[in-house]
Amino acid sequence: MRLKGTDIFIKYLKEEGVEVIFGYPGGSALPIYDALYDSDIRHVLVRHEQGAAHAADAYARATGKVGVCLATSGPGATNLVTGIANAYMDSVPMVAFTGQVAVPLIGKDAFQEIDITGITLPITKHNYLVKDTRDLARVIKEAFYIARTNRPGPVLVDLPRDVMTAEIEFSEEDVRMSLRGYRVLKNANAGQVLMAAKAIEEAKRPLIYAGGGVVSSGAAAELKELAEKMEIPVTTTLMGMGSFPATSHLYLGMLGMHGTRYANYAVSECDLLIAIGARFDDRVTGNLASFAPRARVIHIDIDAAEIGKNVQSHIPIVGDVKQVLREIIRRLKARPGRTEWHELIDSWKEDFPLTYSESPDDGQIMPQYVIEKIYEITEGNAIITTEVGQHQMWTAQYYKFVQPRTFITSGGLGTMGFGLPAAIGAQIGCPDKKVINIAGDGSIQMNIQEMCTAVEQKLPIVICILNNQYLGMVRQWQQLFYEGRYSYTDISLQPDFVRLAEAYGAVGMRVTKKSEVEPALRRALQETERPVMIDFRVAREANVFPMVPPGESLQNMLGGDSSQ
Amino acid sequence: MKHTLSVTVDNHPGVLARVATLFRRRGYNIESLCVGRTEEPSISRMTIVVDGDENVLEQVTKQLHKLVEVCKIMDITSEESVDRELALFKVKAEPQVRAEIMQIVDIFRAHIVDIGRKTLIIEVTGDEGKINAMEDSLRPFGIIEMVRTGKVAMVRGPKT
Known part of the structure; x- marks a missing residue:
């Protein structure tokens, strides 16, 4: 079968289930846009490429599918950069396609030529410059696979104009992924899971610290089951919000710089900190040396490089959060009484509720x-x-x-x-x-x-x-x-x-x-x-409290105490 | 402490840039890095010498593993291995000192690969210690130029 690069592009996007692309056309992307004109893939025309990247990012976060954005070469591509970096920092599955000048012009400083694969090296999970139409189908398959598996992240695919217009003899059977060095993580270490379960049973003051990994692995139900079964209070990071119902009596709100007083106190007093799909970001930990000083730490993450990056954990578990939590729950037996711990937390909730003062100016909006x-x-x-x-x-x-x-x-x-x-x-x-x-x-x-x-x-x-x-x-x-x-x-x-x-x-x-x-x-x-x-x-000078000043330990919060 | 990592990677353009970017971005120090293709043409081997403590090394290894084109990483620091580096020295060599230099070359089982009117180029192969010793021995004569390849290494026995 004779196919053009653009035919292969559309065909393999559909194969990946792509329903919508956020994009903005331009010179090097013209062949791609010409193909989109006849395609039933929905294209949302943004008004600036940064908007395309953010929209694709949020589409992915809202649906769990891979978000797709498209821009032309040069400034189109560089305008995506902030959006790609944003998706990278928050581990969002996204594939960004960029037009590129024709292969013979690459490296010649041609009009609207920029080394976008070079620019995005440190802000993509992986990226590709496709120099041969015969590689195109494989690269698209790999890009989506890499974006959504293991710890998700953005993948950029740079598409030179002539690669898209060339016609090749194409056979689907020849399209095979070739990812020797990329393995999708299977089961977590059973011994570590057992140790974690034991630690959870034995802890007197356990605390769950849930991050974005719970959301991206679809483990909200498992988190709820673990917390409720063992009556463990839960605090979440900014990225972890929604992974545990904020209406639950076990919920402590967000921890860290603008966390609740009771969440931060709980971190400081807990004897077991169960970090799930979270990465001990500085906005969460404050001063690392005094973070969770009394706690043994269980750290569950799909990315082995997160283990020990900022905080040394006692029981590290590398694996998909959802699977690991299931394994842990399966092994948990008795729930020991932890009334003292819950009473302590309740007293903090009572003494330091999340609150703000009304404006002295009557009727003004806070x-x-x-x-x-x-x-x-x-x-x-x-x-x-x-x-x-x-x-x-x-x-x-x-x-x-x-x-x-x-x-x-x-x-x-x-x-x-x-x-x-x-x-x-x-x-x-x-x-x-x-x-x-x-x-x-x-x-x-x-x-x-x-x-x-x-x-x-x-x-x-x-x-x-x-x-x-x-x-x-x-x-x-x-x-x-x-x-x-x-x-x-x-x-x-x-x-x-x-x-x-x-x-x-x-x-x-x-x-x-x-x-x-x-x-x-x-x-x-x-x-x-x-x-x-x-x-x-709204009131012009309202402040966000409580607040842990930068570099301070979590116990030293400004505002949000009873004096306010 | 210095660690030697033997890393196999896909032989794709840009792999070296990915590895270098990773080291720069995370602030790890590369002592030396050698890269070339292996017995399998689609795979290259990098021998990377990194300076850092256990924690740094653990992070380096884990971060390297995240690169899609990195296939396998071995820390061969504590393995029984053969380490080799090649160096070329251009030294001042007036006729009256040539004999002495040639004696040193013999002792180190090095070779003289070029003779000029006032200079010699010496090629030496060996582990890092030997090259360092050779450098020390030649310094009194005046080293005009030196180039070192960085270390390549291979584990002894059947292990790969």
């Missing part, structure tokens, strides 16, 4: 209040995306996530501008869900052009801007650690977000009083075909 209302109205059933900053932390603190894949946020890279394109990707992946982007007035302006994409795709996403006219998180640090010198964080000169939304063809609203918050949200959530942007004017 940002946390907006998030509480969003939770109340959606009953925790929405998909929430965020940008990065104060609003993101408040969302993690005040929205009760009960299902995995409902909180889509940029954890590792901390990418401002993620939330709006992410909402687009999530809504396209989950058309029946309500999708809300909680944003700051700084972040929303970083990928604001994607409003156009949302309008064009008729997506009823709701964008809630918690507008304090500051780059709030940076301002908070300046207030606390730089003597209130607000160096370049006042952004009170800003567009009129209501008119801006309307200019894009979306619905714009402004809310300035507390009493208007709920009606506005209810109205926004009724839209079915248009995005709604709500400009919530």
